[in-house]
Amino acid sequence: MxxxxxxxxxxxxxxxxxxxxxxxxxxxxxxxxxxKLSDEQNPKFQALQKEQKEFLAEQKKRSAEEKKTAGKPFWKARTAKLKELFTEDQMSVWNAYQAKQKAAREKKAQEK
CATH class of the missing domain: 1.20.5 (Single alpha-helices involved in coiled-coils or other helix-helix interfaces)
Incomplete structure (x- = not known):
């Protein structure tokens, strides 16, 4: 049983x-x-996503202090690359999605 x-x-x-x-x-x-990524934007965006995935895998191996030190420049550079890649409309869609995800993470953290 x-x-x-x-x-x-x-x-x-x-x-x-x-x-x-x-x-x-x-x-x-x-x-x-x-x-609505164009045919030109899509491979560039996928490359950025792959780069992020690899960075996050490396971050798991680092201490909390090392994560902060390595994270800030990475995210700043990533945001700059996205601003260069996306149109203004696409960037606003991206920022709205990121804000929604952040709110969901914060809500989940408060529930713990």
Whole structure:
């Protein structure tokens, strides 16, 4: 009986993680569609995203102080690259998406 309950709990947890993952991907896809990137912009944006993914992977290996030191110049440079890449309308869509994500993170942190 205990095994069945444990399996049911594990299945529910896996389903919840999967559902959250799908929701995040859907939001990301909608935001990309709203940005309306041109054929020229898309590969440049994907390269910036890959660069960010690699940076965040490296950040996991660093101490808190090293993260702050490395993070500020990286994010400043990334923002400058995005401003150069995006039109004003695209930048406003991007900033709105980022503000929404920040609010969601802050809300989640307060719930803990």
């Amino acid at each position: 205990k095994k069945i309950i444990m399996l049911a709990v594990a299945a529910m947890l896996a389903f919840n993680v999967s559902a959250a993952d799908k929701k995040a991907k859907k939001q990301w896809t909608l935001m990309l569609a709203e940005l």
